[in-house]
Amino acid sequence: MKRTERSWMYERKVGPYVNPEFEKGVDEFMQYVKDNPESSNPNEVRCPCAKCKNKRLWDPDTVKLHLFRAGFVPNYYEWMCHGEGFPTIPARGSNEYREMVFDAFGQSQDHVHSEEASVSSEEEPNAQAKHFLDLLKASERPLYEGSSLSVLEMAARITSLKCEYNLPHRCVDGFVSLLSEAIPNNNQMVDTFYEVKKIVKGLEMPHERIHACPKGCMLFWKDDAQLSTCRACGSDRYKQTSKGSLVLLNVLFYFPITPRLQRLFTTKTISEEMTWHSKNPRVQGTMAHPSDSEAWKHLDNYFMHEAYQKKVEEASTQGIQKSPNELYWETVGGRNKKVRVKGLGQGAELYYGNRKSSKSSQQYTPSFLPDARLDGPEGGAEVGGEGASYAE
Numbered sequence: 001m002k003r004t005e006r007s008w009m010y011e012r013k014v015g016p017y018v019n020p021e022f023e024k025g026v027d028e029f030m031q032y033v034k035d036n037p038e039s040s041n042p043n044e045v046r047c048p049c050a051k052c053k054n055k056r057l058w059d060p061d062t063v064k065l066h067l068f069r070a071g072f073v074p075n076y077y078e079w080m081c082h083g084e085g086f087p088t089i090p091a092r093g094s095n096e097y098r099e100m101v102f103d104a105f106g107q108s109q110d111h112v113h114s115e116e117a118s119v120s121s122e123e124e125p126n127a128q129a130k131h132f133l134d135l136l137k138a139s140e141r142p143l144y145e146g147s148s149l150s151v152l153e154m155a156a157r158i159t160s161l162k163c164e165y166n167l168p169h170r171c172v173d174g175f176v177s178l179l180s181e182a183i184p185n186n187n188q189m190v191d192t193f194y195e196v197k198k199i200v201k202g203l204e205m206p207h208e209r210i211h212a213c214p215k216g217c218m219l220f221w222k223d224d225a226q227l228s229t230c231r232a233c234g235s236d237r238y239k240q241t242s243k244g245s246l247v248l249l250n251v252l253f254y255f256p257i258t259p260r261l262q263r264l265f266t267t268k269t270i271s272e273e274m275t276w277h278s279k280n281p282r283v284q285g286t287m288a289h290p291s292d293s294e295a296w297k298h299l300d301n302y303f304m305h306e307a308y309q310k311k312v313e314e315a316s317t318q319g320i321q322k323s324p325n326e327l328y329w330e331t332v333g334g335r336n337k338k339v340r341v342k343g344l345g346q347g348a349e350l351y352y353g354n355r356k357s358s359k360s361s362q363q364y365t366p367s368f369l370p371d372a373r374l375d376g377p378e379g380g381a382e383v384g385g386e387g388a389s390y391a392e
């Protein structure tokens, strides 16, 4: 942990003298800054002293002097303003687009061989597996013999350029067909933007299209799903073309939260960040992450209870005998996790595994206290008697 390794940062003096550990540490810091320069000018070093607070740039000697005089700005254990702790960008060279496909489908690389093998047998692959395999093929197929670009990379980059510069559909069409003329024959380049979209389709995030008023007053949703004019301003939902067909005027793309979170967890580099708060120990009483807040703990506590109850029901419908401890560990995801579950008793075993109890060999019967306290911010405001109902 950086906090203990770098305790020297805030032990500047021993009596009236400069602490030799501090001096050594500052040299280490200066070396770090030299190895990871922020600017191409070596005389522009961000000063983390208590006065400059990482807001000013000086030459290295001045920074060093500042640190000896004023010490570091408080709580600067992680040298973030100097580029520390940010995820390193994976080296180019490996097939990034292939990895993107794996990330999007939450698959590991070893898994795919069995997938490919099972699909190659006579039966038709299901829609999702087919998307996945199509994308994998596109990520490996070069655009033309000898090209360093894959079909998928080309399609993904065209799509991203279209979004970035808000290019009109027909403009992209034009460029795509121009490109396919310009590159060698026998290429895999498609001619239209529609075809490009078909290649990347499997990667798209699940979403719902909800029609909206062209002026943005309301959504044609739920009870209003059948309306043809806006309830607030009376604008038409559709425009009639000269040929008589109806064209939609405005649409909202809604991205449900669950698949979005799932995507974040299946992406290799991001999933590490997503689970940071459960893996990194923190000093008691400090806020280092939103999960240290009461509101977050309250939410955890609340949903743990729901999850636990689900496990209990699952076990009873499947007729499996499981001890409350086993169910609890399954819910929180391991024996070493310490999460309070609303409605469960305060028995130490339920929270901390068997470490505390020497008589743990005997079956533990939980104390489902009817007046179990909710460990939320309001401590005891909500009384969960639910525990008692599944105690038998």
Ligand SMILES: [Zn+2]
Residues within 6 Å of the ligand: 047, 048, 049, 050, 051, 052, 053, 063, 066, 067
């Ligand atoms: Zn300074």
Ligand SMILES: [Zn+2]
Residues within 6 Å of the ligand: 213, 214, 215, 216, 217, 218, 230, 231, 232, 233, 234, 235
């Ligand atoms: Zn309206």
